[in-house]
Amino acid sequence: MKRSFYIPLAIFVALVVFLAIGLTRDPREVPSPLIDKPAPAFALSRLDTPEQVFTPKQLAGKVWLLNVWASWCVACREEHELLVAFSKAGLVPIYGLDYKDTRDDALGWLKQFGNPYTAAAFDQDGKVGIDYGVYGVPETFVIDKTGTIRYKQIGPITPDVLEHTILPLVRKLNA
């Protein structure tokens, strides 16, 4: 066989490799441009005590999780049990960002399903969510001691992600 016979075959194989890699990617998981950038500043009233303000500055020096959730979000229930159990372990504080919700619904939801949050901020119009590049709920951010975002979880936290991605990262950041 002439050498040129193999050229179309080689092109085809190269194409198959690219397409196969493409099939493993999920277009829903848009990579965040905020990784390794400072967590956007905000000042929101707390969910439970509206007179008090919550801002990320208060958490400088600590590694913490910011969990974006809402009472109307069905997928949030998938991760909630895991979050509540995880919060009891006390390894890293979890703060909630209640996204485009009503206070009553949100508080009722927490009462019913458990409250993993050290505190929750009330983002009624979703503006803070936009600053964090939130496009679906739930989403979770891992933020380090300098207030820099180190990881963004899109969608519910699964036990696998918690054990193999989030926990090791938290340990590394706490070291």
Next chain:
Amino acid sequence: MLRLLQALAALILALAGLTCAAREALPVGGDEALEHRVMMLAEQLRCLVCQNQTIADSHADLAEDLRNQIREQMRQGASEQQIKAYMVARYGDFVLYQPPFKATTVVLWSAPALLAIGGALWLFVYLRRRAARLEAAGAQEEEGLDDDAIGEGGA
């Protein structure tokens, strides 16, 4: 009985029309020029929830929020460039419908043109060689190739 059924059918069909109350974007404050500019920019941005739609087309809550953001910022005098930069800073390059021309997208932008030009060049060279080969073969067997030449000429 038939009359009754007909009336009932007519009533049901008439009520079905109520479900077609499409949710249109409400014109805000009647500022048509601003709305037009908002939509022109919104059509260049991707809705991250319904990823095959623009922020202008999508009915997702996020799309509405982002349209409001665009409107607010335009009211405060932000330029298209600034608003796009705002969006990209929060959502990444994927939010732009036209991928920016960067080091990571050079292949994406140039590949079609390169492939077309490369393919055309290759074809040109190949046809040249083939013509030269046939000429050489024809010079050697001028007699014997006559019958074949008729076929070649026709092609």
